Amino acid sequence: MISVLRGLGRAGLGFFERLGRGHVFLFYSLLGVPAGLYRIHLLLTQVYMAGVLSLVIIVVSGFFVGMVLGLQGYNTLVDFGAEESLGILVALSLVRELGPVVAALLFAGRAGSALTAEIGLMKTTEQLAAMEMMAVDPLKRVVAPRLLAGVLAMPLLAAIFSAVGVYGGYFVGVGLLGVDEGAFWAQMQSSVDFHDDIMNGVIKSFVFGFTVTWIAVFEGYDTVPTSEGISRATTRTVVNSSLAVLGLDFVLTALMFD
Amino acid sequence: MLQSKTIETVVGLFVAIGLGALLVLAMRVSNLNLADFGNENGYEIRAKFDNIGGLKVRSPVKMAGVTVGRVAAIDIAKDTYEAIATLKIDKRYNQIPADTAANIYTAGLLGEQYVSLEPGGDENFLKAGDEITLTQSAVVLEQIIGQFLFEKAAEGDEGGDKGS
Numbered sequence: 001m002i003s004v005l006r007g008l009g010r011a012g013l014g015f016f017e018r019l020g021r022g023h024v025f026l027f028y029s030l031l032g033v034p035a036g037l038y039r040i041h042l043l044l045t046q047v048y049m050a051g052v053l054s055l056v057i058i059v060v061s062g063f064f065v066g067m068v069l070g071l072q073g074y075n076t077l078v079d080f081g082a083e084e085s086l087g088i089l090v091a092l093s094l095v096r097e098l099g100p101v102v103a104a105l106l107f108a109g110r111a112g113s114a115l116t117a118e119i120g121l122m123k124t125t126e127q128l129a130a131m132e133m134m135a136v137d138p139l140k141r142v143v144a145p146r147l148l149a150g151v152l153a154m155p156l157l158a159a160i161f162s163a164v165g166v167y168g169g170y171f172v173g174v175g176l177l178g179v180d181e182g183a184f185w186a187q188m189q190s191s192v193d194f195h196d197d198i199m200n201g202v203i204k205s206f207v208f209g210f211t212v213t214w215i216a217v218f219e220g221y222d223t224v225p226t227s228e229g230i231s232r233a234t235t236r237t238v239v240n241s242s243l244a245v246l247g248l249d250f251v252l253t254a255l256m257f258d
Numbered sequence: 259m260l261q262s263k264t265i266e267t268v269v270g271l272f273v274a275i276g277l278g279a280l281l282v283l284a285m286r287v288s289n290l291n292l293a294d295f296g297n298e299n300g301y302e303i304r305a306k307f308d309n310i311g312g313l314k315v316r317s318p319v320k321m322a323g324v325t326v327g328r329v330a331a332i333d334i335a336k337d338t339y340e341a342i343a344t345l346k347i348d349k350r351y352n353q354i355p356a357d358t359a360a361n362i363y364t365a366g367l368l369g370e371q372y373v374s375l376e377p378g379g380d381e382n383f384l385k386a387g388d389e390i391t392l393t394q395s396a397v398v399l400e401q402i403i404g405q406f407l408f409e410k411a412a413e414g415d416e417g418g419d420k421g422s
Contacts, residue, residue, distance in 0.1 A: 041262055044269045091287045099276045154277025164280035166287055185286070194288040222398070 021220045023109065025139075029217070031226040032137065032144035042145040048211075050111040050146070051153030054159070057106055062161035065098055068167025073169075073179050082181050087188030090169030095201045096194060096257070099162030101249050104208035107154055108241040111170060112216035115146055115238040119220025120230040126223075142218050150216070154209020155202050200256045207248060278397040281415050301386035302330060305360040305373070310341040311396025312371045313362055314343060328353040329373060335414045345373060347384075355380040359392035 006066040036043060073089040119142065120126050128138040166188075192198070218235045225235040260418050269398075319327040327347035335342050347354065356417065357378030385391070 026300075044262075044265055047269045047272065049264045051276075052268050055272065055275075095287065097284065156279070158275060159276055159279040159283060163282045163287075166283075176265050188287055194284050198280075198283050240264040 004239075015181055018222070021222065022214075023141075023220050024039055025143075025198025025221060026214055028139050029143045029147055032140035033148055035140045036144035036148055039141075042141070043149055046149030047153055048146045049114070050149050051106075051157060054107060054110045054124050054153070058103055058157050058161050061102065061106060062099075062164035063168040063171075065102060065161075066094065066165030066170075067172045069098075069165070069221055070169035070177070073172055074179065077159050077172060083173075083177075084187055086169065086179050086182035087184040087186075088171045088191045090173070091166055091192050092197065093189045094162045094165040094169075097249070099165065100158045100185070100201050100204040100208055101245060103158040103161040103205065104154065104212055104245045107150075107209070108212045108216070108238055108245065111150065111153075111158055112212050112237050112241050113234045115150075115213065115216040116220040116223075116234045117230060119143070119217060120225075120233050121141060121225035123221065123223050124225040124227070124230060126225075137141040143221065147210075147213050151206065151209045153204070154212070158201065158205035179226050196257075200252075203256075204249065204252050208245050211244050211248060215241040215244060244253030279356050292330060298347050300327060301349060301352070302344050302346050303384050303386070303388050303390060305343050305345060305351045305390040305393050306335065306338070306340045307343060307360075307395045308340060309377065309395040309398060310371075311362055311419065312362075312377040313343065313373065313396065313397055314370075317370065317372050319347065319373045319375065321351070321354070321377065326354075326375070342375060343373065350384065354384045356382040356384055356388065359394070362396035364397070366406060 004203045019235050069090045070086060076082055077083045077085055096129065099117070119128075122138075122142065131138045131141060170184065174181045174184050219233040219237045220238070265322065283350055313329060313332065315329055315332055317329045318325045327345055330346040333342045333344070333346040334340070345360075354375065355378045357380040359376045359378065361374045361376065362371055363374045378392075
């Protein structure tokens with residue numbers, strides 16, 4: 001009985017300790033961001049790793065998600081004779097929810113896990129310790145550019161996802177199922193507001209990009225320096241950032257679209 | 259690892275594609291109309307309604323089906339308890355007769371509500387700050403159903419009287 005309580009207490013303390021360490025880590029990394037801006041080359045490399053290499057999976061999934069939305073939406077809307085509203089359905093679901101959320105989940109799986117594994121291996125092979133020996137702050141040199149790159153790349157990826165998805169819905173709805181093209185675009189344009197819908201989606205993807213990258217670099221930096229530790233940290237990155245994205249999405253939606 | 263010049267080019271391309279996608283969303287998907295911005299290019303007129311139904315700020319103001327402005331503000335008159343809708347009309351449409359009537363209609367069966375302006379024959383035109391006096395309120399479905407039932411009941415009574 002006592003040992004169960006002790007186990008619970010240890011787990012709780014461990015959780016709060018990690019939470020605190022994560023925030024201290026974030027604070028010092030953000031201090032390194034201005035210095036990271038001077039070394040623009042490091043930042044560009046990370047935008048390439050996080051953003052450009054994720055482009056293919058984002059475009060392909062965006063197109064398929066849009067196509068599925070078009071198909072499912074059409075089958076439901078046609079019962080009410082409202083298939084012209086397909087454009088609204090596809091655009092609003094993509095721009096408000098699916099674009100930022102699914103892009104962030106893919107980003108966590110594609111780029112977040114890679115970040116954790118990379119930094120985790122750097123720590124395990126004592127490269128981070130070697131940098132400190134040479135008076136190079138690994139938070140400034142390694143972590144800050146990656147954090148910044150994730151925050152910059154994520155909104156762009158989400159915007160690409162949504163735009164490609166809309167054309168996927170257009171392809172299925174107008175091209176295959178015969179929804180009127182003019183009504184598809186006109187209804188979409190009359191219902192989607194730039195500020196309320198699209199900009200809120202962009203804000204969401206900023207928040208998601210920040211959260212996912214933060215979790216990824218922290219898990220990497222906080223790895224137990226063994227091969228098993230790296231594998232656990234990578235798993236935790238994907239699980240935790242997916243949960244964080246879905247939870248934050250609910251909070252942000254409740255705040256934005258009341 | 260790629261050459262640093264190649265990386266710069268590829269990242270530049272990526273950023274351009276991302277911003278392009280945002281532009282597509284803004285221009286093609288949403289109603290972002292650059293002419294809508296800037297509050298100075300329009301003038302405001304007011305219209306009092308008994309009931310505005312589901313009219314909202316930013317609802318369109320239409321004349322002959324063409325959007326000529328938007329609802330800028332909705333308020334209630336302190337003395338008469340009527341709704342005051344402030345309509346912002348685009349400055350291009352500055353020749354609206356002073357005896358124009360304003361009606362609140364619904365676009366389609368379940369669509370959003372909008373203000374429709376029906377021009378009159380006055381030779382004077384509406385200016386900023388003017389008020390439209392000829393207004394017709396929004397149609398509230400419950401009222402119509404209530405009225406219909408009431409009339410039916412009245413008819414039924416009449417029929418009964420004749421029969422006896």
